Amino acid sequence: MKNQIVKFAILFSIVLGFISCTDASRARIGGFGDEFKVEMINCDGTVxxxxxxxxxxxxxxNSDGYFFKDKESGKLIEVTGRLIITKQ
Incomplete structure (x- = not known):
């Protein structure tokens, strides 16, 4: 009986934690494996x-940079600056 109560408490905590997340937080967690478009923006607003x-x-x-694997080249890209990152 104690084992079932512990399992229920753990499951309840997980569900409660997921429900309390914002839409953006859930999308961020679920973004693994998805493609993203990364645009580097110039000072004049052009891409x-x-x-x-x-x-x-x-x-x-502890950085303002981002990193990802480029789909076309297969290379690791590390960028910083004015960026727009959009889920495809």
Missing amino acids: ARTWISSGKVLSEQ
């Missing part, structure tokens, strides 16, 4: 460069 990632775009901890 300087565009990539399509082969998976999730991740951010460095």
Whole structure:
């Protein structure tokens, strides 16, 4: 009986945590394996460069940079600056 109560409490905590997430948080968690369009923006607002990632775009901890694998070249790309990241 105690084992079932513990399992229920764990399951309830997980469900409660997921429900309390915002839509954006859930989308961010569920973005693994999806493609993203990464656009680097010039100072004048024009697009300087565009990539399509082969998976999730991740951010460095304690940094303003992002990194991802480029779908076309298969290379690791690391970028920083004015960016627009859109799920495809």
